[in-house]
Amino acid sequence: MNRFLAPFRVTNPMIRKELRQRLRERRAWLLPFLYLLVLSGTVAFCYYMVVQEGARRGSELQGADIGQAVFYTVIFTQLAVLLLMAPVFSAGAITIEKEQRTLAGLLTSLLSAPQIWWGKFVSALLYLLLLLSSALPLLALSFAFGGVEPVALLKATGALILVLSSICAVGLWCSATFRRSVHSTAAGYAIVLVFTIVTAVVFGILLSQWEQTRMGGRQDFPPVYVQAPLFLNPVYPFLSMLDDADLRKFAFPVSSNLLFAALGLLAAAFAMRRLQRSGEHL
Amino acid sequence: MIEIDALRKNYRGVRGLNGFSLRMDRGDLVGLVGPNGAGKSTLIKILATLLPADSGSARVSGEDVAKTPAAVRSAVGYLPDVPGVYQDMRIGEFLEFFADAFRLKEPGRSAAVERALCLAGLADRRDDFVEHLSLGWKQRLHLAKTLLHGPRVLLLDEPATGLDPLARIALREQLRQLHAAGITILISSHILADLEDICTRIVFIADGKNVSEVQPAASVHGAMLHCEIEWEGSVEAAERFLAAIPGAAILEKKGNWRRIELPGGAPQASSLLRGLLDAGLTVLHFDARGPGLEERYRRTFGGPRP
Numbered sequence: 328m329n330r331f332l333a334p335f336r337v338t339n340p341m342i343r344k345e346l347r348q349r350l351r352e353r354r355a356w357l358l359p360f361l362y363l364l365v366l367s368g369t370v371a372f373c374y375y376m377v378v379q380e381g382a383r384r385g386s387e388l389q390g391a392d393i394g395q396a397v398f399y400t401v402i403f404t405q406l407a408v409l410l411l412m413a414p415v416f417s418a419g420a421i422t423i424e425k426e427q428r429t430l431a432g433l434l435t436s437l438l439s440a441p442q443i444w445w446g447k448f449v450s451a452l453l454y455l456l457l458l459l460s461s462a463l464p465l466l467a468l469s470f471a472f473g474g475v476e477p478v479a480l481l482k483a484t485g486a487l488i489l490v491l492s493s494i495c496a497v498g499l500w501c502s503a504t505f506r507r508s509v510h511s512t513a514a515g516y517a518i519v520l521v522f523t524i525v526t527a528v529v530f531g532i533l534l535s536q537w538e539q540t541r542m543g544g545r546q547d548f549p550p551v552y553v554q555a556p557l558f559l560n561p562v563y564p565f566l567s568m569l570d571d572a573d574l575r576k577f578a579f580p581v582s583s584n585l586l587f588a589a590l591g592l593l594a595a596a597f598a599m600r601r602l603q604r605s606g607e608h609l
Numbered sequence: 610m611i612e613i614d615a616l617r618k619n620y621r622g623v624r625g626l627n628g629f630s631l632r633m634d635r636g637d638l639v640g641l642v643g644p645n646g647a648g649k650s651t652l653i654k655i656l657a658t659l660l661p662a663d664s665g666s667a668r669v670s671g672e673d674v675a676k677t678p679a680a681v682r683s684a685v686g687y688l689p690d691v692p693g694v695y696q697d698m699r700i701g702e703f704l705e706f707f708a709d710a711f712r713l714k715e716p717g718r719s720a721a722v723e724r725a726l727c728l729a730g731l732a733d734r735r736d737d738f739v740e741h742l743s744l745g746w747k748q749r750l751h752l753a754k755t756l757l758h759g760p761r762v763l764l765l766d767e768p769a770t771g772l773d774p775l776a777r778i779a780l781r782e783q784l785r786q787l788h789a790a791g792i793t794i795l796i797s798s799h800i801l802a803d804l805e806d807i808c809t810r811i812v813f814i815a816d817g818k819n820v821s822e823v824q825p826a827a828s829v830h831g832a833m834l835h836c837e838i839e840w841e842g843s844v845e846a847a848e849r850f851l852a853a854i855p856g857a858a859i860l861e862k863k864g865n866w867r868r869i870e871l872p873g874g875a876p877q878a879s880s881l882l883r884g885l886l887d888a889g890l891t892v893l894h895f896d897a898r899g900p901g902l903e904e905r906y907r908r909t910f911g912g913p914r915p
Contacts (some may be wrong), residue, residue, distance in 0.1 A: 340706055340709035340710055341710075343706075343709075344695075344698075344706045347698070347702070348695065348697055348698065351697050352697075424693075427693060427694075427695070427696070428689065428691045428692075428693030429693035429694065429695060430693070431657075431659060431687065431689050431693060432687075432693050432707070432754070433710070434658075434659055435657050435658065435659060435682055435685070435687045436682065436707060436710035436711055437679060437682055437683065437710060437711050437712050438710045606654055606658075606659030606660045607620065607660060609654070609659060609689070
């Protein structure tokens with residue numbers, strides 16, 4: 328394996344250490360339980376609503392309708408819950424080493440900054456992936472009802488992993504930058520808030536301006552420059568997957584994915600750089 | 610083994626090191642002494658590759674700390690003032706992790722871990738969690754971890770901070786053994802008695818510069834002698850006798866107690882005691898040693914006498 332890729336080997340001792348420590352925490356076992364409880368509750372609620380809506384309309388309810396509703400409910404709930412959890416697992420990962428005075432030991436060993444970063448990143452992401460995969464039985468429900476293509480599941484899972492990876496990378500950058508876990512976690516949440524809320528608000532402003540100026544124009548969906556702020560919104564890649572004419576205008580999921588990938592790589596590079604220079608604060 | 614030349618380091622306008630230079634040979638055990646903020650920790654962190662210097666050069670075991678940090682880390686063991694340990698790891702796991710972090714391969718890896726466990730006196734507590742250890746034991750574990758990869762140089766930054774007297778004695782003994790094994794040691798500490806006891810050389814540092822270099826009292830022969838005398842009887846007779854000794858100076862006096870400085874060594878101390886007895890004084894206390902490290906520290910940094 329070449330020198331550049333060497334820090335990212337699975338035999339990296341940091342990965343073993345991080346996973347061991349993470350799975351020893353009480354929350355490591357409590358969180359999947361709570362996570363599945365929330366998802367199950369949401370799915371049950373969604374099922375109830377869909378059935379009620381069908382009964383209200385008096386039309387015969389199709390299995391595919393339930394399947395799609397369950398699928399998108401699980402995906403969006405997972406996105407929301409995991410976006411809330413990602414900063415907790417990543418933003419405290421390096422600051423905890425500073426707080427318990429162990430970072431000096433790592434930096435004076437033969438572990439490189441990329442190795443340390445990779446260990447922290449893999450550990451945080453793997454835990455989120457554990458939660459993600461624990462919801463597979465619930466997603467399987469949607470396939471039992473029908474109406475969902477396996478490719479939709481692959482697309483949604485891929486987009487989720489990409490978004491979570493980027494958020495974890497940003498969280499680790501916060502963790503490398505700040506000295507205290509409380510500060511870096513707050514910064515991580517602030518960034519997630521900017522991605523989810525602020526981008527939506529900016530999009531809303533641009534959209535209303537565009538709608539005022541397009542009077543009589545032919546285009547009936549917002550152009551790229553209006554949608555651009557939403558590319559940084561974690562929800563955006565999933566909107567185009569929904570079977571809804573109004574939402575199909577959000578037709579640039581690849582741009583959004585590329586932006587998240589670039590953001591993650593940038594955050595990783597800055598985090599490793601900060602980590603290398605963190606000796607001053609020890 | 611360690612060559613430091615005109616090292617400078619500023620932290621956001623605050624001076625850490627200001628042209629510090631030092632040379633240590635293989636097997637030296639050098640104590641670094643100075644007031645808080647003198648630059649001791651900065652120097653040790655630069656040598657441990659945790660901090661980059663602004664200018665100057667530092668080489669450890671022939672390797673430049675700025676240009677080949679990985680080679681320096683292979684040769685160096687760094688022990689900070691607070692032993693950073695993973696509380697939620699077992700003692701054996703902690704050592705195994707650092708053995709991997711130093712890229713030790715089997716069978717040397719297992720042997721190094723066993724050796725470290727024995728060195729720390731924790732061989733029978735391998736499966737205990739680190740959080741159950743007292744500070745003294747954590748420090749021992751940390752020192753054992755520091756020695757896992759067989760460093761040729763040890764950099765110890767206030768290693769005795771927070772240790773109880775017994776743990777301090779044990780640490781001192783360990784350092785003496787490591788020194789005897791040929792490991793070069795640079796140790797910073799405020800506990801002057803410990804340094805005086807184990808160091809071969811002591812460097813005074815202030816404002817980022819080495820102010821002076823001394824040898825501990827135990828290894829000084831034929832220099833200045835410091836005596837503490839307490840007697841029963843006439844003060845005038847004692848004063849007359851002391852005033853008659855050529856080169857003697859009274860440093861402190863309190864009733865029938867004097868601390869004096871006079872040139873010479875052990876023979877002069879014997880003559881002094883004999884003279885006091887011959888003068889008809891009943892000597893209650895007589896302590897003759899060279900100026901202690903504490904005294905030299907006071908002289909160097911101008912602190913008040915007790």
